Amino acid sequence: MIHPYPAVVPKHIAIIMDGNGRWAEQHGYPRVLGHRRGATALRNVVRACVERGVRVLTVFAFSSENWRRPAYEVGALMHLFLQSLRREVRRLDEAGVRICFIGDRHRFDAPLQTRMREAEAITAKNERMTLVIAVNYGGRWDIAEAAKAISRKVASGQMAVDDIDEAVFAAEIQWADVPDPDLLIRTGGEQRISNFMLWQLAYTELYFTPVLWPDFKAAELDRAMDWFSSRERRFGQISAQLQE
Ligand code: IPE
Ligand code: IPE
Ligand code: MG
Numbered sequence: 077m078i079h080p081y082p083a084v085v086p087k088h089i090a091i092i093m094d095g096n097g098r099w100a101e102q103h104g105y106p107r108v109l110g111h112r113r114g115a116t117a118l119r120n121v122v123r124a125c126v127e128r129g130v131r132v133l134t135v136f137a138f139s140s141e142n143w144r145r146p147a148y149e150v151g152a153l154m155h156l157f158l159q160s161l162r163r164e165v166r167r168l169d170e171a172g173v174r175i176c177f178i179g180d181r182h183r184f185d186a187p188l189q190t191r192m193r194e195a196e197a198i199t200a201k202n203e204r205m206t207l208v209i210a211v212n213y214g215g216r217w218d219i220a221e222a223a224k225a226i227s228r229k230v231a232s233g234q235m236a237v238d239d240i241d242e243a244v245f246a247a248e249i250q251w252a253d254v255p256d257p258d259l260l261i262r263t264g265g266e267q268r269i270s271n272f273m274l275w276q277l278a279y280t281e282l283y284f285t286p287v288l289w290p291d292f293k294a295a296e297l298d299r300a301m302d303w304f305s306s307r308e309r310r311f312g313q314i315s316a317q318l319q320e
Contacts, residue, residue: 095264172204
């Protein structure tokens, strides 16, 4: 039987793709192989999200803290990132996916930065789904960057201090043109945010699953979306007001 798609499809899903290392250890493989399987899982989840009509998918691929890992693992992740971009961009383009990156990309080497720019340029006009890839991203970095941009406007006289409000901040946060995530999925069993989108997750529904990222398939996505469908999002109001 084909699984009926969830009743309520979140417009924006964000995923903390965690558990590659443990998956590899459990199977007796080196951690790097877990990351490779993780890249395959991502390819499948992107396709599943497109099929289900998700408008934006944001994935946490590399945090600003992940540079602290052993050099060989960081190197392997960078290699995999470059290789995946080479292999996947055309397929994503054909599927109507727009690719964007958030994070401080200056720390990456030149060929990788070039590929990232190319991927964004090639897919810029696609409208079926936006895939936001967070690399060298940190939620606190994002907020600090927004504060810097606003401060520059104030210093140059374009804006008064009293004009600064939540809307001004939201407009400076990375990829301000996409709505905040409706559903955050974290695989791998940890129940923490690990410095992901701190500003944007204010009213996001949080779904934690012990499934390790390389094992996360379309059926797991449907489970998360079913759970999301059952949530009552009150945004500070009371239940009775939502029925009005
Ligand atoms: C997530 O998997 C991938 C990255 C952080 C790049 P991990 O590598 O964190 O896997 P675990 O948490 O060690 O199992
Ligand atoms: C979060 O996973 C970052 C990514 C998935 C890219 P980590 O494995 O780095 O998180 P912690 O260290 O367990 O909090
Ligand atoms: Mg981890």
